Amino acid sequence: MSKILKLRLAILLLDIFDLIAFLFFVIGIVLTVRFFIFNPFTVVGKSMESTFSQWDFIIVDKVTPKYWDLERGDILVFVPEWKDVPFIKRVVWVEGETIVVKDGDIYVCEDDVDVIDNDVPDISSCDKLDEPYLDANTNTLANCNKKVFPIKDEGLFMVWDNRSHSTDSRCCFGSSCYDWANYVVYPKDIIGKVAIRLYPSFDKF
Numbered sequence: 001m002s003k004i005l006k007l008r009l010a011i012l013l014l015d016i017f018d019l020i021a022f023l024f025f026v027i028g029i030v031l032t033v034r035f036f037i038f039n040p041f042t043v044v045g046k047s048m049e050s051t052f053s054q055w056d057f058i059i060v061d062k063v064t065p066k067y068w069d070l071e072r073g074d075i076l077v078f079v080p081e082w083k084d085v086p087f088i089k090r091v092v093w094v095e096g097e098t099i100v101v102k103d104g105d106i107y108v109c110e111d112d113v114d115v116i117d118n119d120v121p122d123i124s125s126c127d128k129l130d131e132p133y134l135d136a137n138t139n140t141l142a143n144c145n146k147k148v149f150p151i152k153d154e155g156l157f158m159v160w161d162n163r164s165h166s167t168d169s170r171c172c173f174g175s176s177c178y179d180w181a182n183y184v185v186y187p188k189d190i191i192g193k194v195a196i197r198l199y200p201s202f203d204k205f
Contacts, residue, residue, distance in 0.1 A: 037063055039062055043058060046162055049135075049161065049162045057198045060193065072092060072129075074090070075090050075193065078190045083173060089159060090161060098110065100126060102142070102147060109126035110126075140159070141164065143168075
């Protein structure tokens with residue numbers, strides 16, 4: 001083999017090596033982003049209408065819930081500890097409050113609110129939750145006949161925007177609210193916070 005052919009073969013092998021190294025680098029970045037930073041999801045069902053519709057394609061931020069405090073109104077994707085499929089819901093409770101479902105609305109009360117037989121006779125000291133993201137005339141009912149939700153730990157109270165056609169924290173995500181089926185979502189169960197919708201329209205959340 002001539003020196004020219006050997007040189008060309010060496011250059012070709014170097015080019016192939018560079019290409020393989022570049023592909024491994026790109027794949028590494030994609031996998032890092034996919035498993036540690038962002039996660040794509042497709043919305044299934046109508047529980048978050050009219051914020052999200054069936055088959056909307058969203059991107060979930062996996063970093064924020066781990067290092068920053070979540071706020072009321074944030075939309076999360078999570079898997080409750082006794083379920084095996086992801087849920088998408090909205091945060092309506094933050095630490096140090098009790099949630100009360102009454103007269104078609106959600107009220108936010110202090111932890112020391114007077115609770116008698118699963119009811120709150122006087123909610124004058126509570127604040128009705130302002131929910132501008134809901135459709136007009138939306139009623140939030142007390143599913144499973146449970147009206148008062150005192151939350152004493154780091155769990156989150158989550159509800160869907162389509163209140164009359166969904167199962168959420170008000171009824172332990174489809175289970176009776178026994179000790180083994182809590183109505184809160186814990187940080188370890190959170191996949192991430194919805195950051196953007198890519199399809200059918202581009203929106204930030």
